[in-house]
Amino acid sequence: MTGSVRPPSKFLAAIAQIQEMIKRDRLGPGDKIPSERELSDRLSIGRSSVREALRALELLGLIETRRGEGTFLRDFKDHQLVPLIGTFLFDGDQTKEDIHDVKAILELGCLAVLVRNETADAKELTNSVGQLIEKTDNRLLQSIWMIISNYAGNDPDDERLQKLLASAREIQYSKRQ
Amino acid sequence: MTGSVRPPSKFLAAIAQIQEMIKRDRLGPGDKIPSERELSDRLSIGRSSVREALRALELLGLIETRRGEGTFLRDFKDHQLVPLIGTFLFDGDQTKEDIHDVKAILELGCLAVLVRNETADAKELTNSVGQLIEKTDNRLLQSIWMIISNYAGNDPDDERLQKLLASAREIQYSKRQ
DNA sequence: TGAATTGTGTGGTCTGACCACTTAAAGGAA
DNA sequence: TTCCTTTAAGTGGTCAGACCACACAATTCA
Incomplete structure (x- = not known):
């Protein structure tokens, strides 16, 4: 056969x-x-x-x-898939640390994007990162961050925010062709 | 009632x-x-x-x-959801740019984590980012990157990689308590 | 011993039957 | 006529039973 x-x-x-x-x-x-x-x-x-x-x-x-x-x-903007995945994915013990890392990564990246687009201003950093992320105008980024953030809990760490911004200024994402 | x-x-x-x-x-x-x-x-x-x-x-x-x-x-590494969602979600034009941004963000963050953990070495950058990400030992990060990367396509951009590493060195994610 | 057969459990699919609910049409009262 | 009530039809929600196709292990038989 x-x-x-x-x-x-x-x-x-x-x-x-x-x-x-x-x-x-x-x-x-x-x-x-x-x-x-x-x-x-x-x-x-x-x-x-x-x-x-x-x-x-x-x-x-x-x-x-x-x-x-x-x-x-x-x-499609409000797709449920990710919170769904989350409940399965974020079970383990180690993942908890991972979440914090990923969240920080996204936040940093978000700032970098804002700096590149010259949308962000230093003053605005008094706002929460969540509000900043909305300004990136990147739906995908917003989605992922929202999910992660949902599992990481809130930690209004202003000091960390300042460091992130400093780092972000150093970064220049090359615009895609 | x-x-x-x-x-x-x-x-x-x-x-x-x-x-x-x-x-x-x-x-x-x-x-x-x-x-x-x-x-x-x-x-x-x-x-x-x-x-x-x-x-x-x-x-x-x-x-x-x-x-x-x-x-x-x-x-969970090989969940299908994204290809699925993709066919629905990633039709538009703008989302394509978003994907690239998010991918770059994750890559940068990945490098930052590696630097913090002193796992990464400059030489290793000859490898693809994908292999580097595996070393972060962060399952969540790996998952998300894999998904995104799936839609962004491959672009072995060594120059960008070098810039990313430079930026990453500047970053010090505070270890979580 | 070793190969063929059978039995049991599993997912894959279809059908028909109700139920709960929404909407619009039909009917009757003012 | 107008307005309210009643009825009917359509839709998703759920269940039960029946097969089929397949995998695996136990049994049987040469």
């Missing part, structure tokens, strides 16, 4: 086809996607498998379901 | 309880978790709902299912 590739699970197939459908029909946040039963029909996949796919996408925060109404595309 | 809070969906309840079970039983990567039918029994939740939960966790790369064998905890 040659290869005999195993076909992808209906579950994954459903996700792929739903994604494709969204893209093809130019659906955006807030738009409604077909009902579970209709999807099951159109994709020739049992409703169970369609639901498994939808639930997974929902857990990721990519869609939103409202009983009696339907399933809607969500604004 | 007062509040009348809606009970959380079985789907979410299943996820929560499975997580709790994992924590309680001290299960780690590679370990097997109860079968779908047993979970359905123990949690008093229909197998369909249990499956929806498991599929979602699988999509995140947190568990792995093998037909005929069972469901196993996966090493």
Whole structure:
């Protein structure tokens, strides 16, 4: 017998086809996607498998379901995935130290970005780092920091902040071509 | 009528309880978790709902299912969530820049940590940043970097690396108490 | 001993049946 | 007519049962 590739699970197939459908029909946040039963029909996949796919996408925060109404595309900005991951990832003991390191790294980097963009001012450092990060206008950075910060707890350490800024001034991230 | 809070969906309840079970039983990567039918029994939740939960966790790369064998905890290093999210999230144009920034931030921070720990040596910089990051012994940092890096693509920019190291030397993350 | 067979457990999938809820249409009272 | 009530249809939420495909270990048989 040659290869005999195993076909992808209906579950994954459903996700792929739903994604494709969204893209093809130019659906955006807030738009409604077909009902579970209709999807099951159109994709020739049992409703169970369609639901498994939808639930997974929902857990990721990519869609939103409202009983009696339907399933809607969500604004990707507020995806849930990371807090989710966190609960799994941040279990161990060592990770606690790691969190502090990563948080510091992100904060430093954030400042560096601000300095590069000349958005930041020394005075503004009286604000919390959280507010500063919002100014980076980097959604990805914001997301990650928010998550980390969520697990690190608050530590308004002004002294550390000053050191970070000093370091940040030294850094010049090369603008990408 | 007062509040009348809606009970959380079985789907979410299943996820929560499975997580709790994992924590309680001290299960780690590679370990097997109860079968779908047993979970359905123990949690008093229909197998369909249990499956929806498991599929979602699988999509995140947190568990792995093998037909005929069972469901196993996966090493968090290779969680799938980001490629997944990516197809939804990283469509736009701006996000692409964000990725580069975050990647640079992490790399810089990584070097700073290495310098602090006196683990890094100038010579070692001939290696890729990826290998350096492994030495930080910071799982969280490794995870995030791997994800980001996955979307940023490779750019072996030695010059940038040198600048980063110089900056890193200036930085002294205060050891946590 | 060693190979083939069987049995059991597991995930993968589908179907049909309810329930709870939302919305809009249909109906009747003013 | 207008307004409220009732009804119907559509949707997600959940469950139970039934198969199938597969992996593994126990059993059987040559």
